[in-house]
Amino acid sequence: MATVLPELVSYLEGLPEPHILFDRQYRIVAANAAYRRQFSPRGSVIGRTCYEVSHHFSVPCDQAGESCPLARSRETGQRERVLHLHHTPQGESYVNIELVPLREVGGELAYFIEKMEPLRVAQGQPAAQGLIGRAPAFQRMLELVSRVGPSQASVLLLGESGTGKELVAQAVHEASLRAAKALVVVDCASLPETLFESELFGHERGAFTGANHSKPGLVEAASGGTLFLDEVGDIPLLMQVKLLRLLESGTYRRVGSTELRHADVRVVSATHRHLRAMVADGRFREDLYYRLSTFPIALPPLRERVEDIPLLAVALLARVTPDRRMALSADALALLQRCPFPGNVRELRNVLERAALLADGVCIEAVHVERALDTEDPHAGRELWSAESSHPAPASASGMSLRCVERAALRAQLQTHRGSRAELARKLGISERSLYRKLRDMDSADPPGP
Template sequence: MPRATPTALPELVSYLEGLPEPHILFDRRYRIVAANAAYRRQFAPTGSVVGRTCHAVSHGIDVPCDQAGESCPLARARESGQRERVLHLHHTPQGESYVNIELVPLRDAQGEQGWFIEKMEPLALAQTGPGTPGLIGRAPAFQQMLELVARVGPSNASVLLLGESGTGKELVAQAVHAASHRAGAPLVVVDCASLPETLFESEVFGHERGAFTGATQARPGLAESADGGTLFLDEVGDIPLTMQVKLLRLLESGTFRRVGSTELRRTDLRVVSATHRDLKAMVADGRFRQDLYHRLATFPIALPPLRARATDIPLLAEALLARVAPRPGLRLSRAAQTRLQQHRFPGNVRELRNVLERAALLCDGERIEATHIDQALAFDAPGAMPGTGTPDLQARLRAHAGSRAALAREMGISERTLYRRLRALGTPDGA
């Protein structure tokens, strides 16, 4: 049984002890008076938390969360008088992890909020460092987005992901699906940008044998494949107008017809869509149906660009580098991390991955330096020559009178890298 102060209700403490999810009970001064077995196993396996403040245990701080730049569910409950939910970044014996918190205020004999029950559910959708693939970050903009994902995930609401190219919209769609009761069923992706109008209908709704030239057998569409799961419409702004009305019928009624068939079929699916386009402007211009927009945008989530979460770049870079490095053990120097954080990354996380892969190929040692990052970024500079990573290597060759070793030092690269570039240019001494 958890220990509690004499004023805590024994029946309540006993009830919390039997709950499978981690729960704590604390008073209006933030002091924990009881912690159930699930909480102790997960968050305090080596010591007692009773008598300590919730913010000291969860965050390692001496003041309540709202005084340290975070959202405090107790402060919100005092204001609203009802239960509150927040997403917090908790300190645990295994390191930092995201936790969904639901706080319920309880009134004492005088009708005042005297006790607070807090339920904690670790959020497996995201992490604060490299590890298993998924959403990575801890910047405020990232946490705000993640809290919306955690809220809408368990529902059946249609979700519209809005953000620039390369911000990770498909990863967020996977997180929404994983947080739902449909997680055991398929997440089916429709790449709307790659489907011409002539193929869109048959790919999404399927077709019968003989429906068109080349249809030698019946084929179910992606909407059928997503039955029980989630249909992810990537780049939904590229759906042809003529197909938008048929998609709307599917979303509103769950019914559709295969191409070449009069039979009405049903499918049970949830829709998550994504776009980098301004759908509201497209609606105003008549390029996107207003009724379809409102059906898709039940719960819109804006994905922050990488420049709005620059503090996450070292975390993302370490995780991406582990995937793209040509050899294990390659690391980024502190100066390289700083150089990455200084870049605006108009291509967002996708561009970051490209830059890291280039830098890894340009590096001959075990540590990527800022010079390697500069060289990798130079590939995208105006006038850059493909394969050289510099605006004009031949011009530097003509202007340099010294040895190749001196030129390599001047450029901040190894001689081996210089000779690779010379071979790419077809120069005689690059052989």
């Protein structure tokens, strides 16, 4: 092997992505120029183990509770890919790792080539923007994002309100080859049925009353980029047919035109609804469901990544108070970790914003968090907002369904709230869109009395 190595090393040296070569004992025998530049500008890594360099572990990753591509590759004898949090000179960052095993003449696995590509769409430490997280549930989700990103597959994001679906859609777009073009968001929940077609496909002058100019639609605006259909479960059946036609044929017509246009978009959609159940009871077209969900990704609710709360709290606090450099006391953090947060990361962010306003100094104490939580839902108790989560809702014990309890709480809020809808949504720890949805559901559930 010693005679083969110089050629191999010189081949790796010229590759643009960081590569290392290591042996069966995980010892690095070569690192190319791109690797040295990005991961070890201050010293040589030759002779050190990959787990020590990348993770500061004293044992291989699989013995430290992480997935180890080398161990997997040894088992399968094949190329393996994983997403890891790596120590780099800039701090810990997500890195996509691809491992290729090399066999000796006798067929034994002797060396492994590891290619490393930083994944910049998420961070495992506080950052000014983008996705943040390091819990296993978050990392599993992120690995799916990084796998599907570069493809053209339609992605369906499924998750409760506030779990970060819009941020994940952005991440899919940024990890794609379309990143240099636009990401166009279509808010399907607030788009009236009458406008759906002209907004999406555009219209010609004179197509309808008031159409004084021709106008390109959102599909055209997203050309070469990504079309993000947010709240796709809220599209009425009639409009679902039109969307299906676009996805199946890749073509569309502007309203008032016969000219067939080609759509060059990658579709990412998101919903908090149970689309499968909607398909089962005829509210969502099965053929559209399969078109949209080539690659479904479930976003974990915050209660399944509680260990991320301290990291998220520190990062989000810096985002909501950019000029104050605030800190959280250990008690405040402990209290936050005990909260159920049915409104997920958005609710955590709102609680922090309120707590920061309630604190006069630069440190948020548990008492500020308590007050921020109290202000959130003074009439009904926070758990009432867990209608779509698995958290217990004490009021349901009275025999009312969770949805009824939620409606009652919302009605109480509406009676006492004096500000705008946006303020009310903020107070409830939900998005304006979610509030809009809840109000609409409430209207259709109990039509106004005579």
